[in-house]
Amino acid sequence: MSIDMEQFKTTFIEESLEGLDIMESVLLEMQPGEAEADEVDNIFRAAHSIKGGSATFGFQDITQFTHVVETLLDQVRSGQRAVTQEAIDLFLQSVDIVRDMLASAQEGFDIDQAQVAAVQAGLERMLNSTPASEPAAATPSDDGATDEHEHGTSGEAAAPAGGGWAITFKPFPDMLRSGNDVVRLFRELAELGEFRAEADLSAMPALVDMAPEEACISWQVTLRGEIPREAVAEIFEWVDDECELTIHPLDEAAALTPVTAAEPETTAVAEAPVVQAAPPAAERRSSERRKSRSAGAESSSIRVSIDKVDALINMVGELVITQSMLSQLGEDLTLDKVERLKDGLSELERNTRELQENVMSIRMLPISFAFNRFPRMAHDLSSKLGKQVELKMSGEQTELDKTVMEKIGDPLVHLVRNAIDHGIEAPEARRAAGKAETGTVHLNAYHQGGNILIEIRDDGAGLDRERILAKAVERGLIGASEGAGLSDAAVYAFLFEPGFSTAAVVSDVSGRGVGMDVVKRNITALGGAIDVQSSPGEGSTFTIRLPLTLAILDGQLVRVGEQTFIVPLVSIIESLQMEQGRVNAIAGAAELYKLREDYLPIIRLYDAFDLRPDSTNLTDGLLVVVEGNGRQAGLLVDDLLGQQQVVIKSLETNFKKVEGLSGATILGDGTVALIVDIGGIIQLSQGGGQTRAGSAAA
Amino acid sequence: MATILAVDDSASMRQMVAFTLKGAGHTVTEAADGQAALDLAKRQKFDLVLSDVNMPRMDGITLARELRALPSFKFVPILMLTTEGGMNKKQEGKAAGATGWIVKPFNPEQLLATIKRVMG
Incomplete structure (x- = not known):
């Protein structure tokens, strides 16, 4: 029977990553010198499982690496080794290494061998350093006596040609209570060669005194055939401390007196510090594994309580x-x-x-899945930057759609990194400003309406309005004189412009190209929004607003001719009936509608999707004012229908990608309604109007 | 074919063990730790228990001891899944009532061979 181990590897990798997260969070809380038994048990167990699993599923590099970690942790656990800051740091680095190894196993990229070697060297140095009294006394002392009676292996180890073994086997009364069974042992022996057993009933009590659960018969077994001694010893492996056992070559048997059995030789092999042979599946792992999972970070399985x-x-x-x-x-x-x-x-x-x-x-997972990486990040970053930062988290149990969760991870990392790097001041600066030396970054998540809000709040210096303005002028986003009139919100919004960085010094930590514009784009792509509040000297708060799920959308149904479209409710600002006098047609370009002080481009949906409307007259229809990707426009529709939650079906998977549409849904009456991609359709209409949105829409 | 209780806190190990045993025609029930296994064992009879040693809530050694205290598990074979270095764990397991052990890492073939040893 051959079983492909590939299929279990995904589970192994997932559970190992979880184990590493546990190790990391425990290690981060751990203080030198005061390890709690629970904590150490937890990390030991995680390392132990990773080692066991990696050996089983053929990841030898991980097995070898975690073996040293496990040994060190075992010494900590048994109190032989104190927890030092150095040890905690080494363990944390080891967590990173194993995580890399798992990622490389999963996605097939190369890992930094130099770094692995460095950490491994550190671990081994530690292992050899402190006189962690080698667990020589590991075998229970009551067994000590039998260990002394090590069998002479010279004459017996080799199987006598054509001979066999004389075995005396006297089970202790309790042997059956361990679930072992004389019949089973004999059956196995009989498979090795010609088997004959004689029972010695001398110790058997009278029937009335007999305890049926106790073994009381001794056996003389002769086993003929060319059988290695190890094969015989292996059969008795599980019971050798529950019986008197002697195994002698048949021809010598008569001359020898019974001796209590020693450990079978096999254990000597087991205790030697060898790296075990790989399971057979190991060879074919790399090529198949790469196929089995895409390189994308979005995993396709989900853990459900x-x-x-x-x-x-x-x-x-x-x-x-x-x-x-x-x-x-x-x-x-x-x-x-x-x-x-x-x-x-x-x-x-x-x-x-x-x-x-x-x-x-x-599909909903607690946001702690996304938050979990931050304690470590804050720890590493603040020590790198020489700052003192306390990371607080609240609302970790707030649930969020899995897909949203995966996509919000990077933006959050960016924001937290910014808060620590740019927000929180150095200890001296904080002291000078009369603040506590330790700065606080607070991550908070909570529900509000149909949204989830995530706040990243720091008590640092706050945003520098003047510097942002100066940069905006420098980049030509506004004229030099316009700045003074702008609200704070409008000024802070410049932060999200591409290539906009106000960091005076581009540090190693942040300011490396991926800017806030990417953060904003990612959040917008999820149907969310981000805004900033800040006050000088007191800190800044970035608030991310996300829809709870991507699979369901609150939609406004609108009618254009025969066709029903769905406009995401979150994009709608207002709907109105137009007055002819406010329409401005610009020759060769878009029509504009003057709404209060602003001019809105009008998008005739029937035109965009090539449909026949009730009327082409602007004042007969309704204008739905929408905003997408930071731009506003008015959609001309024939009528507003109801509002309802709709389940989003992907057009790409079921049909093909259509510009201006983000998906489709099936309405209660069975008809298909298309969901308008607001950002996309504004983009299309402003691209000159000549590009028609998907003519497939009808 | 036998009804087997497989206990391990590692989902991948449980999957591997269960898949292998089911493939050989056995009925497998899984438990993620000793406590869960014990709760199951109090309601159902098994022909064989395979248990990891190191687990949260209740470890395999305590599980073996607790199982042996149940009348229906007095003689049921209990095999511990131990790592190669764990000689003292083997002894501890035996002392708690385990029948024997399988040394990790093992492959499906080795697992089946060992099961065959116990179940015949």
Whole structure:
């Protein structure tokens, strides 16, 4: 039977990454000199599992590396080694190395061998340094006596040609209580050669005194055949401390007196510090693995709490009951049963709604998944920058859609890094400003309406309005005189312009090209928004607002001719009926509508999607004012229909990508409605108007 | 074929063990730690228990001891999955009532061979 180990590797990698996260968070909390038993147990167990799994699934490099880590942790655990800052740092570095090794196993890139070697050298130096009394006394002392009786291996190890073994086997009374069984042992022996056993009943009590659970028979076994001694010893491996056992070559057997069995030789091999041979699957791992997972960081599996699954099963149970009730009613439906039918249908509605809500919640994960990396990052960054930073987190249990979570990770890293690098001042500067030397960065997440809000708040110097303005002028974003009139919010918004960095010194930590514009773009792509508040000397707060899930959207249904479109509710600012006098047509370019002080480009949806509207007259239709990618426009539609939550179906996977549309959904009456990509359609219309949005829309 | 309780806090090991045993026709129930295994064992009879040693909540050695205290598990084979260095763990396991052990890392073939040893 051959089993492909590939299939378990994904699980192994996932659980190992989780184990590393646990190790990391425990290590970060650990103070030199005061390791709590629980903490050490936790990290030891994680390292131990990673080592065991990596050996099983054929990752020898990880096995070798974690072996040293595990040994050190074991010494810490057994109190032989004190926890020093150096040890904590080394363990943290080791966590990084193993994480890299796993990532490289998963995605097939090369890891920095020099760094691995450096950390490994550090670990080995530590292992050899302190006189961590080598666990020579590891074998329990009561076994010490038997260990002395090491069998002479010279004459016996080789199997006598054509000979066999004489075995005396006297189980201790308790042997059966360990689940071992004389019959099983004999059956195995019989498979090795010609087997014959004689029972010695002398120790057997009278029937009335007999305890059926105790072994009381001794055995003389002769086993003929060319059998290595190890094979025989291996069969008795599990019981050798629960019996008297002698194994002698047949011809010498008569001359020898029984001796209590020693450890079989096999254990000598097991205790030697060898790196075990790889399981057979190891050779074919690299090529297949690369195929099995894409390089993308978005993993395709999800961990769901068992409570959620149980709740689902429960609800499906209720649904089945409702269904059977309804089908019973349907068999002989008479008018007097209409009341019950109505009850059944409303029950069905409730079941369906609950089921929907719960299925959606499966995709939701606590945001701690995204937050978890920050304690480590804050720790490393602040020591690198010579700052004192305390990272506070709250609302870690707030749940967020898995896809959103994966995409919000990088922007968050950027913002936290900025807060520590640019926000929090150096200790001297803080002292001079009359603040505590330790700065605080607070990560907070909470729900508000249908959104989740994530705040990154620091108590640093705050944003420098003048410097941002100066930079904006320098980059030609505004004229030199315009700055004074701008609100703070408008000034801070410049931060999100491409290539905008006010850092006086581009440090090693931040300011390396990936700017706030990317942060904003990523957040916008998720249908979210980011804004900044800041006050000089007191700090800044970046607030990210994200939709709870990407799979469901609050939509405004609009009608254009025969076709229904869905406009995401979050993009709609207002809807209005136009007055002819406010429309300005610019020759060869877009039409504009004067809304209060602003001029809005008008996008005729029927034109964009090549449809026949009720009327092409602007004042007959309605203008839906929308905002996307920071730009506003008015969409001309025939009518506004209802608002409802819609489930987004991808057009790309089911059809093909269509410019100006972000997806489709199926309405209650079974018709398909297309979801307008607001940012995309504004882009299209301002690209000169000649490009038609997907003519496939009809 | 046997009904087997597989206990390991590592999901990948559980998957591997369960997949292998099911492939050989056994019925497998999984538990993620000793406590979960013990709770299962109090409600159901198993022909064999395979348990990891190092686990949260309840380790494999305590599990073996607790199982042996249950009337229905007095003679049921309990195999510990130990790592190669764990000689003292083997002894501890034996003292707690384990039948024997399988040394990690093992491959599916080795696992089946060992099961065959116990189950015949």
